[in-house]
Amino acid sequence: MERVKKYNKTLLIDSSDSKGIKDCAEHLVNGEVIGFPTETVYGLGCDARNGEAVKKVFEAKGRPADNPLICHIGDKEQIKGIVSEITPLAQKLIDAFMPGPITVVMKKADCISDQTTAGLDTVGVRMPSNPVANKFLKACGVPVAAPSANLSGRPSPTGARSVLEDMDGYIYAIIDGGDSEFGLESTVVDCTGTTPVILRPGAVTKADIDAVLNEGEAVMSGSLADKETPKAPGMKYRHYAPYAQVEIMKMPEGTKIEGDDAIGSDGKIGKTSFTVEDLKKLSDDEAKELVNIVSPFILRSREILSSNPFARIGLYCGSEIKAMYDKMNDKLLSAHTEFCVYGKTVDVSCASHGLFEGLRYLDVQEVDVILAQGFDGEGLSVAYMNRLSKAAGKKEELTPGMPAPARPSRTPLPLDAFKDTFTASVLFVDDNNTSLSCAMESLMRRMLEKNEPYISNRENDTGVEIYCESAGLTAMDGMDPDSQMDKAVKEISGFGINSIESRRANPAIYDCNDLILTVRDEQAFAIIKAFPEIKDKVFSLSTFAAANGLVMKDSSGKVMSISVPDPTGENYETYLHTAKALNAWLEILFPYIIKELGAARI
Ligand code: TXA
Ligand code: MG
16 A cells, blocks of 8 residues: 655654644544554554545555454443444443453444444444543544554554654654553454454453453454354454564473572672573572573574574563573673563563564664564463564565565654763774775764664663764874775765865874774774773774674685775775775674664664
8 A cells, every 4th residue: 555645744742732632633533643642552543433534544554454443432431322232241341341451342333434444344442541542532522443553564653752663754643652551452352242252362361351251251263162253354464573583482381480589699690601501500490490591592592693693683581581691791692682671581561561662672773583582371471472473473474585575764763852862982093094994984974874863772761972083093184085985985875085184093082982993903903002091992893893703704614804905006996896895894893883882773
C-alpha cells in the first residue's frame, strides 16, 4: 500500500496539555488520525464509524485492509451503542477486567463501519485503563478504532518516540503519555459463544479469565479444544519483526535465580575473569544455575562469530547475564555485543514490558542478530513467547533470495529530547595533516551526520554531540590540503577536504579529544612515548581494531593489519583507491568508535 506523507511534521502533544488533547479529539472526530498512549502499547486512533478515516489508518500503517481494528471507548456506557448483543459471558469479562488490557469480541452494531471490522459481523471492544487514554477517549466521545501505532510488521510502539519514528508526517498528532505499563498488546477474547476463546494472549491470562468463570474454562485459539472459531485474522501476518534476525535462548527447565546474590555481589564469585568452564566448576548452586542461563548466549555468540568475525550481536537479557559477561571480561565477546537489559533475568513482566522497545533499540544499533531470553510456563510467559516467536519467525517467512527490507531513514529527534548533552571528540593523526588524516576527518563527519543523534550509553536522558578533527605529528600550520585527495574524497562522499587547514599536533589538542586514532602504528607509538599518561586513548587504526576484537585474516589465514600507504606523488586512481580503503575501514570501525566515545545511536 502506498504511504503518502500528509504533514510536514506530526505534532507531539504532552499528556499534561489538556488543550492539546482536546484539539486532538476534535481532529479525530473530524476524520484525522491520532497516536495515543494506552497501558498496553500506543494506538493509532480514528473515528470507528467513519470508513474514510479508517482507510487513513490503514494507509499510515501500510497495513492490508482485511485485518479488523479494535474499538476503544472511554466509558462502559458506550458499549451498548456499538454492539448488538452483550452475552452473559461478555458481561462477566467486562465487569472483571475493564478498564484494562483486554479486548472483548462481540456482535457489532450497524454504526461501526465495515472498514473497521474488515467486513466481519463482530467487533473487538476495549476500554484502556491508562488515564491519558481515558481522558482522550472521553474527549472524543465516539468509538475510536485503533490498531497498534507501528508501521505494519514492525514491533509495536510502547513510547511516543517509537510512534514518531514510524509515523512522522503521516498522522496529525501523537499524545505522549510516557512508557506503556505492560508493553504487550491486550488479550483478545471472543465472547460471541458460550466458551471464551483467547484469540491473542496478553496480560490478562487464561488463569485470570478462568478464575471469573463460574464453570468451564477459556480455550486458546487454534488449540484442539477450539473447534469453531476462526483465528484472529491479524494473526496470519508477520508481526513484531525487527530488521535483525531474532533467536530465542531457552531458559533451562525449572530455573529459579535471585539476581543480586547469584552473581556474587557478596564476593562469592571473587575472580574478575572467568571462562564458562571456570564458572561451571563453582560449587555455589545459584552460580551454576546462572551459568546454565548464560551459556546459551555465550555459546551461540561464539558460533556466530566463528562464521562471521564482523558480526554484531544484540542481547535482550536480564541484568545477571550482563553482569556475568562483565565478570567474564572476554574482550572478543564484549566488543561484538550490544546489551539491552530488561531487568532481572527471571522477571517475565519486565521482559514483556521492554520487549518491543528492546527490539527497536537493538535494531538501531545495527546488530545482525538478536539473542533474546526465552521463558517457559504459563501466565504472562505465554503472551511474551507468542510475540517473541513471531519476531523470531521472520527468517522462514521471507522468500529465499529476496533482499532484506530496507531500513527506514532515522527520524531526527527534537533538539530538546534530552535533559543534558555532553560532547565527545575523536582526533585523526598522521604526519603532515594534508591528506590521509584530513580524508578521515571529512569521511567521519559524513558518517556522524548520517547516524546522529547519539545518546549516552550510560544514561537515557543524556545526549552526546560527537565531533572529529585532525592534526599531523610533523605538520606545518596552515598548509592547503592535497588537491588530488580533495577530489577523491569528494567523489566518494560529495564533500572534499578543501576547508581543512593543516596544523601540528600538540598536548592541548590531545587533551580536548577523547580518542586519538593514527593512520600508522608508529605514529601511535610516538605519541604514547612522548605522553605516556594518555596511552589509554591513543590507538592506531590497527591497534584499535585489535583492541575491539576485530581480527581480520587474509585468504591464506594470515592476520591482516590495517595499512594505508600514502598516495602522494601517485596518479589519481591511487588516491581514489586509498580514499575508498579509508572509508571502508572507517565504516567497520565506526560503531566501535561511537562506543569508545561513550555514545550509542538512538
Ligand atoms: O492492546 C491493544 O490491543 C492495542 C492497543 C492500541 O489497544 N491494539 C492492538 O490492535 O493491538 P491491533 O490492530 O494491532 O491488533 C488487534 C488484534 C488483531 O490481531 C485483530 O485481528 C484482532 O485483534 N481482532 C480485532 N477485531 C477482531 C474481531 N472482530 N474478531 C477477531 N479478531 C479481531
Ligand atoms: Mg499490532
